[in-house]
């Protein structure tokens with residue numbers, strides 16, 4: 001079964017999914033074994049690897065190391081074409097729908113194709129929507145785009161729906177890594193109600209209550225990076 005099919009199957013069975021995001025730029029390779037053992041023992045279902053600014057070979061080195069210690073699917077969440085590696089299982093082929101920077105809507109994707117042809121990665125078309133969260137995040141700087149204002153939910157909803165109608169297989173609603181405010185339940189639930197494809201939610205989710213609020217509002221898969229980076233005990237807290 002493909003990773004995408006499995007996501008859909010879980011959703012049909014009303015299961016909620018959790019991805020741990022590892023940013024190769026912030027992560028020390030020598031910590032991989034311990035960190036991944038913690039992931040294996042946790043409720044996490046996926047490992048996402050990616051970041052906004054990553055040195056050329058760091059992603060591949062990290063993915064190889066992670067693979068040694070887990071059977072969980074490893075999905076690339078690339079900030080750039082250089083982060084593509086055949087060592088992972090799948091790639092979120094992200095189009096930044098919240099912005100109007102052509103490079104991030106379709107340009108980088110054209111650049112990526114010659115690399116993707118040489119891999120057996122499962123490519124999952126993903127509409128990526130950045131919503132403001134209280135501070136300027138790395139994605140905003142790197143992509144030179146503005147996040148969508150959170151009060152204009154109608155516009156966020158329409159953007160997500162446009163992504164689906166354009167053929168996206170997933171919508172990723174993003175508050176940005178290290179966001180001060182995670183996305184509101186209102187935004188998540190309104191977007192979800194209007195979609196027929198799975199919804200990923202991430203950015204600023206730091207405790208169990210945030211996680212459950214996101215699930216309850218309609219997130220099918222939640223992505224958490226910073227909270228695990230800062231405190232590995234968070235893996236334990238989620239089990240309780």
Ligand code: 1GP
Pocket residue numbers: 021174175176177178179201202203204205223224225226227
């Ligand atoms: C970032 O949505 C992810 O792209 C995760 O964000 O690091 O704030 O958990 P955090």
